[in-house]
Amino acid sequence: MFFQPPSWATPDYAEKTAQGCKICHINEKGGELSTKGLEYSASGYVWPPKGGYRVLGPIRKSVRLLIGVLHIGAAFMWLGTILYVHIILRPGYASRGLPKGEVILRLARMNY
Numbered sequence: 001m002f003f004q005p006p007s008w009a010t011p012d013y014a015e016k017t018a019q020g021c022k023i024c025h026i027n028e029k030g031g032e033l034s035t036k037g038l039e040y041s042a043s044g045y046v047w048p049p050k051g052g053y054r055v056l057g058p059i060r061k062s063v064r065l066l067i068g069v070l071h072i073g074a075a076f077m078w079l080g081t082i083l084y085v086h087i088i089l090r091p092g093y094a095s096r097g098l099p100k101g102e103v104i105l106r107l108a109r110m111n112y
Contacts, residue, residue, distance in 0.1 A: 013040075013045065016045075016047065017040075017047040019047070023036055023037070024036055024037030024040055025037055036049065
């Protein structure tokens with residue numbers, strides 16, 4: 001994930017699509033892709049690109065990152081709770097019922 005091999009565009013794509021390099025790249029020498037180039041790449045290199053890809057603005061990227069962080073955080077808390085209950089407290093801990101404070105906390109969290 002962190003070490004992605006570089007990709008090398010060749011003039012074959014320009015010949016295949018009968019378009020110039022400037023259609024997909026921001027400058028003539030290649031490098032960064034334009035929106036049309038990102039759509040072409042996301043469509044599996046089918047010309048004309050069949051939509052399905054849209055460039056996210058900074059606000060949408062931030063919201064997507066925040067949701068991802070909250071999702072991963074919730075997963076860690078869920079797994080941590082399971083490990084805490086089964087390793088630290090042991091299943092016999094609740095054999096006579098949970099303490100009143102834990103029941104209130106649980107009910108409050110379920111309604112939240």
